[in-house]
Amino acid sequence: MTEYRKIAEELIDAVGGRENVHSVAHCATRLRIMVNDKEKIDQEKIESINKVKGAFFNSGQYQIIFGTGTVNKVYEEVSGLDIESMSASEQKKEAVKSGSAFQRAIRKFGDVFVPIIPVLVATGLFMGLRGMVMQEEILALFGMTASDVSENFILFTQVLTDTAFIFLPALVAWSTFRVFGGTPIIGLILGLMLVSPSLPNAWDVAGGNVEPIYFFGFIPVVGYQASVLPAFIAGIIGAKLERVIRKRVPDALDLIITPFLTLLIMIGLSLLVIGPLFHMVEQGILDVTTTVLSWPFGISGILIGGLNQLIVITGVHHIFNMLEIQLLAQYKSNPYNAIVTCAVAAQGGATLAVALKTKSAKLKALAFPSALSAFLGITEPALFGVNLRYGKPFVMGLIGGAAGGFAASLLQLKATGMAVTVIPGTLLYLNGQVLQYILVNVIAIAVAFALTWMFGFSDKAKKEVEQVQ
Structure with a gap:
């Protein structure tokens, strides 16, 4: 029996057996299972399965975090157990029937704007690259000034950066x-x-x-x-x-x-x-x-940076996509992104502290890749697999996000795009702000890491939490 077949069998058994599984689908990082009776799910048993980084209910689906690559292999083995499979979009249509009217409205809102985001990400990267190329220091390396740049080149960059918004x-x-x-x-x-x-x-x-x-x-x-x-x-x-x-x-x-x-x-x-x-x-x-x-003294950065990941947990954060799109369309800049990226980075910093401090080999194996995922802009493994599970690391991450957001607000950082954060988000700040961007991320990570290390986690507290769970 292969490793992934064993994981698949343990997983199906832990969610109540094949008769309790309505359908299975997957996205880039998560296996999504629709079950007939959620009371039959053994949460503790699922979280103890090898390679599982967390599991939770959202949008009518039981979502189990495996990470990129791994989820594909687990899905193949689960499908081989005569479990009905669906595409993610088909299962989402089924899931839409569940939840409150507000949850369904938010899901529809997200479904409208999420498909548009990739082209706006690309447009933002084009803007960032143009900003970098047009900086006097960069042009000077080629013995040029702004007046030496041809009109045709400017026209070409305008086609890249303006079309999506027009x-x-x-x-x-x-x-x-x-x-x-x-x-x-x-x-x-x-x-x-x-x-x-x-x-x-x-x-x-x-x-x-x-x-x-x-x-x-x-x-x-x-x-x-x-x-x-x-x-x-x-x-x-x-x-x-x-x-x-x-x-x-x-x-x-x-x-x-x-x-x-x-x-x-x-x-x-x-x-x-x-x-x-x-x-x-x-x-x-x-x-x-x-x-x-534009509130003074970094107040907006503290509020948004501190509260962002709380909103992410509720699943209603997609509603802010429209605000970011409007900011970019109207002003060609997005100050919201810099603050949010600190919230994301801080959760990664808190998870990294857990990974380095714990003596549990299993928790280390979970926390290290989860921290890396957060630094690449995806916080779900860190949130649901580590920080929320042990409580205090999540709170320390919120404080780190507020600290980084405070710095980002004071420095008036503005992205050229949206939807990418932390390390990939660097490309949105090539317009002369990249050093400041790195600084605010370091602040967020350092504050969350230090607080988690000193006050937010210990193996003794870990045992107490797991006994309660």
């Missing part, structure tokens, strides 16, 4: 239609209509160079370049409208009538009602966000 409403409307049961291509076209070159450009209007078009003498109509909320609301209403129309149109005419009526009604509604109204709401949200982030 057409952001199209991406948002496409993804919203997809999640809310509409036809994605209709959503895409609706989003493109919102940034049509026939409309006054939003940035030109904001700069005072162009006047909006006024319908009925009082409704301002502009393009919605780099806007998020109007496209999101239009996508929800449009997807539901399409489904209503489709139910009432004869099948023979569906191909023609449904998209025609959906786009006709929605572009009118979007430009005349949804756009003007929710653009004001969006601007209000941005104003509040920037006000909080």
